[in-house]
Amino acid sequence: MSTLTQVRPRSPFVDWLAVTSLMLGIFAIVTSEILPIGLLTVIGAEFGVSDGVAGLTMTVPGVVAAFAALAVPLSAARVDRRIMLCALMAVLATADVLAAIAESYQVMLLSRVLVGLTIGGFWSIGAGLAARLVPPRSVGTATALIFSAVPLGSVLGVPAGTFVGDLAGWRTAFSALALLAVLVLIALLALLPPLPAHQVIGLGVLRDLLRCRDTRIALLATFLIVLAHFGTYTYVTPYLRHVTHLGSPAISAILLAYGAAGIAGNFLGGRALALSLRGTFAATGCLIALSTLLLPVLGTAPAGATALLVLWGLAYGAAPLCSQTFFAHASPESPEGATILFTASFQATFALGALLGGTVVDALSVTTLMACGGLVALLMAVCLLALTRPGCRQRRRSPGW
Numbered sequence: 001m002s003t004l005t006q007v008r009p010r011s012p013f014v015d016w017l018a019v020t021s022l023m024l025g026i027f028a029i030v031t032s033e034i035l036p037i038g039l040l041t042v043i044g045a046e047f048g049v050s051d052g053v054a055g056l057t058m059t060v061p062g063v064v065a066a067f068a069a070l071a072v073p074l075s076a077a078r079v080d081r082r083i084m085l086c087a088l089m090a091v092l093a094t095a096d097v098l099a100a101i102a103e104s105y106q107v108m109l110l111s112r113v114l115v116g117l118t119i120g121g122f123w124s125i126g127a128g129l130a131a132r133l134v135p136p137r138s139v140g141t142a143t144a145l146i147f148s149a150v151p152l153g154s155v156l157g158v159p160a161g162t163f164v165g166d167l168a169g170w171r172t173a174f175s176a177l178a179l180l181a182v183l184v185l186i187a188l189l190a191l192l193p194p195l196p197a198h199q200v201i202g203l204g205v206l207r208d209l210l211r212c213r214d215t216r217i218a219l220l221a222t223f224l225i226v227l228a229h230f231g232t233y234t235y236v237t238p239y240l241r242h243v244t245h246l247g248s249p250a251i252s253a254i255l256l257a258y259g260a261a262g263i264a265g266n267f268l269g270g271r272a273l274a275l276s277l278r279g280t281f282a283a284t285g286c287l288i289a290l291s292t293l294l295l296p297v298l299g300t301a302p303a304g305a306t307a308l309l310v311l312w313g314l315a316y317g318a319a320p321l322c323s324q325t326f327f328a329h330a331s332p333e334s335p336e337g338a339t340i341l342f343t344a345s346f347q348a349t350f351a352l353g354a355l356l357g358g359t360v361v362d363a364l365s366v367t368t369l370m371a372c373g374g375l376v377a378l379l380m381a382v383c384l385l386a387l388t389r390p391g392c393r394q395r396r397r398s399p400g401w
Contacts, residue, residue: 010193012134014191015133015134016134016142017187017191018133018191018192018193019130019133019134019142019145019146020145021184021187021188021191021192022085022126022129022130022133022146022188022192023145023146023148023149023152024149024180024184024187025085025089025122025126025149025184025188026122026123026126026146026147026149026150027149027152027153027156027157028089028092028177028180028181028184029092029115029118029119029122029123029149030149030150030152030153030157031153031156031157031158031161031177031180032092032095032096032115032118032174032177032181033058033061033062033065033115033116033119033153034058034153034157034158035157035158035161035173035174035177036054036057036058037058037158037233037234037236037237038158038159038161038162038165038237038251038252038255039161039162039165039170039173039237040054040055040057040234040235040237040238041054041237041238041241042165042170043057043108043170046170047104047105047108049105050362051235051238051358051361051362052358052359052361052362053358053362055234055235055354055355055357055358055361056109056112056354056355056358057108057109057112058230058234058350058351058354059351059352059354059355059358060109060112060113060116060351061112061113061115061116061119061347061350061351062116062119062230062347062348062349062350062351062352062353062354063116063347063348063351064112064113064115064116064117064119064120065116065117065119065120065123065343065347065348065350065351066120066344066345066347066348066351067120067344068116068117068118068119068120068121068124069119069120069121069123069124069340069343069344069347070120070124070340070344071120072084072088072117072120072121072124072125073121073124073125073340080194080195080196081125081126081129081195081196082188082192082193082194082195084121084125085122085125085126085188085192086185086188086189086192088117088118088121088122089118089122089181089184089185089188090181090185091114091117091118092114092115092118092122092181093178093181093182093185094114095111095112095113095114095115095118096111096115096174096175096177096178096181097174097175097178098110098111098114099111099112099171099174100171100172100174100175100178101171116347119343119347120343120344120347123339123343123347124339124340124342124343124344125339126146129195130142130143130145130146132195133193140270140274143321143324144266144267144270144321147266147320147321147324148263148266148267150262150266150317150320152259152263153259156259157259158255158259159252159253159255159256159259160173161173161176161177162237162248162251162252162255163252164176166248166249166252209330209331209337209338209341212330212331214326214329214330215327215330215331215338215341217326217330217384217387217388218323218326218327218330218341218342218345219341219345220383220384220387221281221285221323221326221380221383221384222323222326222327222342222345222346222349223345223349224285224376224377224379224380224383225281225284225285225288225319225323225377225380226319226323226345226346226349226350226353227349227352227353227356227373227376228285228288228289228292228353228373228374228376228377228380229288229316229319229353229373229377230349230350230353230354230357231352231353231354231356231357231360231369231372231373231376232292232353232357232369232370232372232373232374233312233316234353234354234357234358235357235358235361235366235369236255236309237251237255238361238366239295239299239366239367239370240254240305242366243296243299243300243366243367244299244300244301244302244305246302246305250302254302254305254306254309255309257306257309257310257313258309258310258312258313259313260310260313261309261310261311261312261313261314261317262313262314262316262317263317264314264317265313265314265315265316265317265318266317266318266321268314268317268318269284269317269318269319269321269322270318270321272318273318273321273322273325277322277325277326277329278384278385278388280318280322281319281322281323281326281384282380282381282384282385283315283381284315284316284318284319284322285377285378285380285381285384286315286377286378286381287311287312287314287315288312288315288316288319288373288374288377289374289375289377289378289381290311290374291308291309291311291312291315291374292308292312292370292371292373292374292377293370293371293374293375293378294308294374295308295367295370295374296367296370296371299370320346323342323346324338324339324342327339327341327342357369357373360372
């Protein structure tokens with residue numbers, strides 16, 4: 001009997017609830033990961049560290065997640081995915097509690113290590129499960145729903161966390177996330193069916209994927225776009241505070257507008273991918289470049305900063321979906337392997353971007369950082385278009401490339 005066969009038929013409604021529980025799981029993870037963006041200044045002040053050093057709360061989870069994305073699926077290759085996802089959500093709840101009670105910056109960083117473990121393991125497994133929960137005709141919609149958690153983390157998570165942090169203290173924001181993680185854990189237990197390992201992933205499978213030219217292009221494009229985005233967006237709160245001279249309520253409102261645009265970008269990007277994956281992915285790089293390069297020029301005024309952050313959010317909302325789809329098209333025979341490579345590359349570059357961004361902020365200025373990020377995003381679009389242009393030696397393309 002196939003490992004995909006279920007013991008009894010499940011209602012389509014329950015299957016979609018299961019997809020939603022995965023989306024909420026990634027929402028809780030993404031919000032936990034990027035929450036310090038909105039609280040970076042107050043967390044740094046609490047522990048007596050600079051904005052650049054406080055940026056380690058973003059770097060550490062990314063580093064750990066990059067390794068966890070490889071280590072967790074490989075070390076637990078035969079474990080039921082439902083069990084793994086539930087265990088990882090319990091780790092996230094523990095991490096957020098630890099952050100809420102941290103009395104030193106070292107303990108805070110320890111909590112971020114646990115967040116990174118959850119990100120790498122949960123995302124590398126959960127992001128590719130849509131095909132096992134819904135019919136083939138609905139996989140695209142289900143995948144877009146799961147990935148909508150990324151901009152939702154920005155539109156709801158970061159602004160709400162910033163608001164709660166300003167109102168009741170940043171520790172309360174992490175306590176609320178711990179409660180959310182527990183609720184998601186309960187939903188996963190109740191809604192996910194048994195999900196035995198569909199394909200045992202080993203290092204040999206990943207090596208084979210890396211030999212594919214399209215996979216290497218996907219790695220390069222993901223590296224550049226994530227480096228550009230998180231190298232700059234990690235420090236957008238200090239920029240708005242010190243350059244645009246906005247207070248916390250206004251910053252929360254702008255981050256809310258950014259996140260709302262990100263949700264729109266996620267679903268618009270999903271539609272655009274059906275027409276051209278190459279063009280959509282390159283467009284995200286161009287729009288992020290335009291936003292960050294103009295921010296030092298127009299972002300000193302609140303109206304200009306708001307408009308550019310909305311454009312930025314619209315562009316980045318489609319970026320993770322483009323990257324994941326690119327990896328999937330490069331290796332259709334191993335969807336879980338493709339997701340592992342996507343997650344590992346995404347998170348490793350996330351960490352590097354936050355680290356390099358902090359170095360530039362402390363050594364030069366946050367304005368210089370925005371300009372540097374824009375140039376990297378532009379480089380991503382140029383490289384992608386050049387390497388995938390008609391006539392390049394490539395493997396068979398699928399329709400809509």
